[in-house]
Amino acid sequence: MKVTIFGVGYVGLVQAAVLAEVGHEVVCVDVDEGKIEGLRQGVVPIFEPGLESLVRSNHAEGRLIFTTDLQEGAEHGEVIFIAVGTPPDEDGSADLHYVLEVAHSIGQHIQHPCLVVNKSTVPVGTAEQVRQAVFAELKNRGHEDINFDVVSNPEFLKEGSAVADCMRPDRIIIGASNPKAAETMRELYAPFNRNHEKVFIMDLCSAELSKYAANCMLATKISFMNEMAAIAEAVGADIEAVRMGIGSDPRIGYHFIYAGAGYGGSCFPKDIKAIIYTAGSVGVDAGILKAVEHRNVTQKQVIFDKITRHFDGGIQGLTFALWGLSFKPNTDDMRDASSRVLMEALWQAGARVNAYDPQAMEEAQRIYGNRDDLTLCGTKEAALKGADALVIMTDWRAFKAPDFDVIKQSLAQPVIFDGRNLYDPQRIEARGIRYYSIGRRAV
Numbered sequence: 001m002k003v004t005i006f007g008v009g010y011v012g013l014v015q016a017a018v019l020a021e022v023g024h025e026v027v028c029v030d031v032d033e034g035k036i037e038g039l040r041q042g043v044v045p046i047f048e049p050g051l052e053s054l055v056r057s058n059h060a061e062g063r064l065i066f067t068t069d070l071q072e073g074a075e076h077g078e079v080i081f082i083a084v085g086t087p088p089d090e091d092g093s094a095d096l097h098y099v100l101e102v103a104h105s106i107g108q109h110i111q112h113p114c115l116v117v118n119k120s121t122v123p124v125g126t127a128e129q130v131r132q133a134v135f136a137e138l139k140n141r142g143h144e145d146i147n148f149d150v151v152s153n154p155e156f157l158k159e160g161s162a163v164a165d166c167m168r169p170d171r172i173i174i175g176a177s178n179p180k181a182a183e184t185m186r187e188l189y190a191p192f193n194r195n196h197e198k199v200f201i202m203d204l205c206s207a208e209l210s211k212y213a214a215n216c217m218l219a220t221k222i223s224f225m226n227e228m229a230a231i232a233e234a235v236g237a238d239i240e241a242v243r244m245g246i247g248s249d250p251r252i253g254y255h256f257i258y259a260g261a262g263y264g265g266s267c268f269p270k271d272i273k274a275i276i277y278t279a280g281s282v283g284v285d286a287g288i289l290k291a292v293e294h295r296n297v298t299q300k301q302v303i304f305d306k307i308t309r310h311f312d313g314g315i316q317g318l319t320f321a322l323w324g325l326s327f328k329p330n331t332d333d334m335r336d337a338s339s340r341v342l343m344e345a346l347w348q349a350g351a352r353v354n355a356y357d358p359q360a361m362e363e364a365q366r367i368y369g370n371r372d373d374l375t376l377c378g379t380k381e382a383a384l385k386g387a388d389a390l391v392i393m394t395d396w397r398a399f400k401a402p403d404f405d406v407i408k409q410s411l412a413q414p415v416i417f418d419g420r421n422l423y424d425p426q427r428i429e430a431r432g433i434r435y436y437s438i439g440r441r442a443v
């Protein structure tokens with residue numbers, strides 16, 4: 001099928017590459033000229049395992065075209081995806097102006113019937129707004145006769161395993177108001193739906209809400225465990241033991257019940273805010289979700305509070321080695337990352353940071369490159385040199401079994417603040433390293 005994808009970010013680019021890989025002819029449109037030019041040269045602007053080779057091979061074979069030409073994009077697709085950002089507005093609601101901008105572009109340029117697919121995470125009712133925006137432009141052009149429909153197809157990929165998630169999705173949710181549109185989507189996704197049925201067809205509102213419900217449930221699990229961790233710490237229990245104890249109950253399960261330094265990324269924080277806003281606008285008090293958000297804001301301060309207490313408030317002039325900048329492993333994405341809250345608090349208190357991340361160094365350079373209280377280091381060992389303490393903020397695999405002798409010898413004070421509970425407290429303390437983690441009493 002001929003497919004166009006507006007927005008070549010984490011979602012749009014991965015979806016485009018995966019659809020091209022199974023044979024669809026995909027045109028990717030973005031307003032970012034540098035990004036599009038880079039992609040034409042084979043430069044993939046984000047780190048996502050498996051993505052680069054997929055993009056390069058499909059581009060070389062002519063099934064994946066990159067353009068900034070909105071008209072070219074709109075004229076190409078029988079199916080046109082909107083996969084642009086939906087950042088939070090000042091009041092927490094989802095800012096839809098990128099989505100609606102694309103809808104207007106589609107209406108201004110389509111020449112033939114098409115199906116418009118909302119892939120961005122958008123509040124209930126957005127499909128109707130997109131329909132109106134497209135139709136208004138068709139009317140301006142005197143082309144009300146061009147048939148189009150709008151469906152909702154929320155994306156559930158996880159950064160860090162986005163290619164695999166799109167190749168083998170757990171579910172494909174399609175919100176449609178007529179069977180023909182649903183059938184077109186079934187045909188598009190047929191190559192991903194062979195092993196067993198993964199397509200769920202539902203009404204538009206339910207599809208739009210499903211995405212928020214999924215992210216809110218996951219964020220709730222994290223905040224719940226972080227609250228339990230605070231209780232565990234206060235009563236002298238170990239949240240890791242508690243986690244394993246409750247995870248063994250199949251009704252609870254082991255997934256997503258790790259305590260840590262808070263959730264980040266481009267989705268959970270903004271989606272929680274957006275649904276709280278939506279609930280308020282329809283007279284529902286989203287008390288649980290407000291608490292989830294509040295716990296997360298508090299949680300992002302926990303490591304800084306432990307540092308301040310350990311150093312008795314005197315952290316001005318100290319240097320902290322920081323391992324992990326991305327909001328989670330296997331991505332270079334630092335949007336809303338807990339590492340940023342920590343670094344900014346350390347800088348505010350007059351400390352310096354030596355940071356290392358396996359993938360997010362360029363992103364850190366882009367965001368904080370001009371600061372003289374940040375040194376971006378080439379290895380995790382280099383970050384330790386001259387540092388007073390080590391802080392871990394992302395659970396990258398490369399941090400899980402470090403050489404503790406090197407850590408001890410390199411640090412001015414042998415102390416680790418671990419925001420991801422990577423190590424066994426007894427073992428670390430037995431090596432003469434002071435160890436602080438989340439929800440576990442200090443040994």
Ligand code: NAD
Binds near residue numbers: 101119
């Ligand atoms: P992103 O910021 O990485 O990419 C968005 C892209 O859209 C950018 O390249 C931007 O230049 C482009 N863009 C903006 N306006 C445009 C226009 N008028 N025409 C063409 N391109 C335009 O965003 P993302 O992380 O890919 O997220 C996109 C949407 O998908 C959001 O609604 C997000 O909530 C949702 N989502 C994200 C993830 C994730 O893990 N990142 C997962 C599921 C859903």
